[in-house]
Amino acid sequence: xRLEPISQPSLQRRLLPPTLAILASFAIAxxxxxxAGGNPFAVFDLIFKGALGSKFALLETLxxxxxxxxxxxxxxVAFRAKLWNIGAEAQLYAGAxxxxxxxxxxxxxxxxxxxxxLAIGAALAGAIVLLIPAMLKTxxxxxxxxxxxxxxxxxxxxxxxxxxGPLKDPMGMGWPKSARxxxxxxxxxxxxxxxLHWGFALALICAVVVWVIDRKTTLxxxxxxxxxxxxxxAFAGIPVAxxxxxxxxxxxxxxxxxxxxxxxxxxxxxxxxxSPGFGYTGIVVAMLALLNPLxxxxxxxxxxxxxVGADSMSRAIGVPTYLADIMLASALLxxxxxxxxxxxxxxxx
Amino acid sequence: MELLDILLSASxxxxxxxxASPLIFxxxxxxxxxxxxxxxxxxxxxxxxxxxxxxxxxWAGLPLWxxxxxxxxxxxxxxxxxxxxxxxxxxxxxxxxxxxxxxxxSVTFYTYRVVLPEVSSPPKIEAFQPFEIPLFSxxxxxxxxxxxxxxxxxxxxxxxxxxAFVLFRTPLGLxxxxxxxxxxxxxxxxxxxxxxxxxxxxxxxxxxxxxxxxLTMSAFDSFFFDxxxxxxxxxxxxxxxxxxxxxxxxxxxxxxAAFDALQIRVQQASLGTVIPxxxxxxxxxxxxxxxxVLMSRSAQVPAALMVPFxxxxx
Numbered sequence: 102x103r104l105e106p107i108s109q110p111s112l113q114r115r116l117l118p119p120t121l122a123i124l125a126s127f128a129i130a131x132x133x134x135x136x137a138g139g140n141p142f143a144v145f146d147l148i149f150k151g152a153l154g155s156k157f158a159l160l161e162t163l164x165x166x167x168x169x170x171x172x173x174x175x176x177x178v179a180f181r182a183k184l185w186n187i188g189a190e191a192q193l194y195a196g197a198x199x200x201x202x203x204x205x206x207x208x209x210x211x212x213x214x215x216x217x218x219l220a221i222g223a224a225l226a227g228a229i230v231l232l233i234p235a236m237l238k239t240x241x242x243x244x245x246x247x248x249x250x251x252x253x254x255x256x257x258x259x260x261x262x263x264x265x266g267p268l269k270d271p272m273g274m275g276w277p278k279s280a281r282x283x284x285x286x287x288x289x290x291x292x293x294x295x296x297l298h299w300g301f302a303l304a305l306i307c308a309v310v311v312w313v314i315d316r317k318t319t320l321x322x323x324x325x326x327x328x329x330x331x332x333x334x335a336f337a338g339i340p341v342a343x344x345x346x347x348x349x350x351x352x353x354x355x356x357x358x359x360x361x362x363x364x365x366x367x368x369x370x371x372x373x374x375x376s377p378g379f380g381y382t383g384i385v386v387a388m389l390a391l392l393n394p395l396x397x398x399x400x401x402x403x404x405x406x407x408x409v410g411a412d413s414m415s416r417a418i419g420v421p422t423y424l425a426d427i428m429l430a431s432a433l434l435x436x437x438x439x440x441x442x443x444x445x446x447x448x449x450x
Numbered sequence: 451m452e453l454l455d456i457l458l459s460a461s462x463x464x465x466x467x468x469x470a471s472p473l474i475f476x477x478x479x480x481x482x483x484x485x486x487x488x489x490x491x492x493x494x495x496x497x498x499x500x501x502x503x504x505x506x507x508x509w510a511g512l513p514l515w516x517x518x519x520x521x522x523x524x525x526x527x528x529x530x531x532x533x534x535x536x537x538x539x540x541x542x543x544x545x546x547x548x549x550x551x552x553x554x555x556s557v558t559f560y561t562y563r564v565v566l567p568e569v570s571s572p573p574k575i576e577a578f579q580p581f582e583i584p585l586f587s588x589x590x591x592x593x594x595x596x597x598x599x600x601x602x603x604x605x606x607x608x609x610x611x612x613x614a615f616v617l618f619r620t621p622l623g624l625x626x627x628x629x630x631x632x633x634x635x636x637x638x639x640x641x642x643x644x645x646x647x648x649x650x651x652x653x654x655x656x657x658x659x660x661x662x663x664x665l666t667m668s669a670f671d672s673f674f675f676d677x678x679x680x681x682x683x684x685x686x687x688x689x690x691x692x693x694x695x696x697x698x699x700x701x702x703x704x705x706x707a708a709f710d711a712l713q714i715r716v717q718q719a720s721l722g723t724v725i726p727x728x729x730x731x732x733x734x735x736x737x738x739x740x741x742x743v744l745m746s747r748s749a750q751v752p753a754a755l756m757v758p759f760x761x762x763x764x
Contacts, residue, residue: 137560180545241746243739244742246548248739248742251738258728262726265728384552388545423557426559427560430556437546438535
């Protein structure tokens with residue numbers, strides 16, 4: 102078999118395969134739910150009711166989507182430039198650590214000054230965490246997939262050390278947990294009385310900013326050029342290594358803002374279970390969004406619906422929540438295949 | 451002097467070989483994939499799946515070697531999926547690999563919960579027991595370290611030797627290596643690059659799964675969710691460290707395991723009270739990154755690694 106490029110893909114050609122990919126992932130989940138003894142229709146009904154069925158559920162879903170927008174953007178930005186950042190998890194924790202270091206009383210500033218400081222501090226920390234693997238890539242040619250993955254383990258152990266040592270809450274009854282943020286360091290709720298914080302709005306703003314960078318600036322153009330063909334980009338005079346490092350700063354910073362938003366908006370303190378794999382799920386989000394920054398928002402909402410809904414479904418009828426993870430992993434694989442089919446036709450030899 | 455005592459003790463080297471065994475299986479598996487030109491980042495998830503599949507089969511009544519066979523088959527199945535996506539369709543090996551890891555891990559955890567819904571701690575199985583090879587196991591230091599291990603450890607060494615032989619002494623091995631260096635030349639010989647690469651990924655993935663099964667069936671006797679804990683990623687670093695040669699990769703895995711065994715012992719000794727334990731736990735990952743950086747200049751990367759091959763496009 103042979104792949105033949107399609108020069109002018111029709112609208113149908115561009116939309117049908119991705120749609121089929123999503124439907125197929127639902128079918129796989131339905132089959133597995135059946136095997137586990139759950140009626141697939143009941144399972145999906147419970148998933149959607151659990152995620153969207155009440156005001157409380159809907160707000161929970163938006164809250165869950167927030168860190169996924171940040172990590173999804175981080176991955177999308179990096180993957181566009183073919184910088185394979187699988188380390189959003191570590192970068193997110195880096196942002197959370199800085200938020201806790203500066204926000205638990207070290208800086209006793211009023212909220213309008215303190216919150217931006219924390220956000221910027223967090224972004225810088227995350228940027229630095231990704232800068233190391235990015236420099237190993239540009240200087241020594243070390244594959245960043247493996248280094249960013251290994252950094253996830255290293256950084257989580259570092260956080261574990263901090264939470265049992267320097268950052269341990271003296272009032273924490275021995276639990277490995279940081280002190281609580283001072284009130285000025287907490288992101289307020291968007292509407293008083295509703296459990297949705299400004300981190301969600303910040304995530305939306307970031308998505309728009311990334312979209313503008315991607316489409317309207319030289320850096321965005323350079324990032325895409327490097328991603329499509331580094332040799333050609335270098336030949337055209339684009340400083341490839343510099344662009345990769347800039348991409349790393351942006352990507353790491355975005356993931357770390359997710360850590361800031363989770364701690365300052367939702368949790369109020371840092372524990373080792375802050376992220377149930379938001380960094381890895383960000384990869385699924387970014388791929389489902391076809392690496393489009395605005396698409397990331399939609400994809401993050403979709404993924405959040407599946408996760409929040411699966412939690413509530415599992416409580417109701419006992420089909421394991423890992424159904425959500427399987428569904429999203431298969432959606433990821435099917436989506437990359439679907440993207441291929443939007444651009445190529447399969448011909449037999 | 452504490453350090454010297456540790457390094458001269460047979461139990462230390464026995465532990466090093468034991469820790470190295472799963473790494474040897476998985477590193478050789480990854481090496482086979484990469485020699486054919488495919489980076490297999492599904493390794494971490496495939497090890498999780500293999501660890502679970504082997505263990506649950508034995509728990510359900512299969513003999514130990516039957517469990518190993520099930521792990522092998524499960525690994526090959528994920529390898530087949532990886533290779534279909536990454537070879538004929540030529541999709542990004544990075545994304546496909548991460549996807550396979552996510553899929554294999556979540557399918558494993560799902561199956562665990564479906565099969566064992568009500569357990570608080572996982573059941574234990576009768577794991578592989580050490581088998582002392584007569585005469586050899588009486589050699590001082592070397593005997594207990596090398597010749598009093600479980601059969602699965604011996605299998606790891608035999609498998610590494612066999613892989614080296616096939617890769618460098620047989621026409622099949624030549625074809626596999628050529629597929630990773632110069633696929634056009636392979637196609638010009640009338641061989642199918644697609645078939646060779648898919649075969650290598652399937653076989654390599656099977657070995658990764660057996661590496662995972664070593665953890666639940668020989669090193670321990672039970673399955674825990676985070677038991678693979680990044681070993682797959684470490685094996686990818688070991689392939690680079692071993693310069694894509696089975697013998698060097700085997701030595702690399704043993705060296706690495708020796709460091710790991712050493713840090714466990716130092717942690718228990720006097721130093722462990724001064725240095726936080728997390729520093730020790732970080733060492734394997736830090737060492738892997740260092741190995742990657744050190745080898746980056748001299749490494750003989752297969753020329754067509756991560757380059758999809760599409761007949762007709764030159």
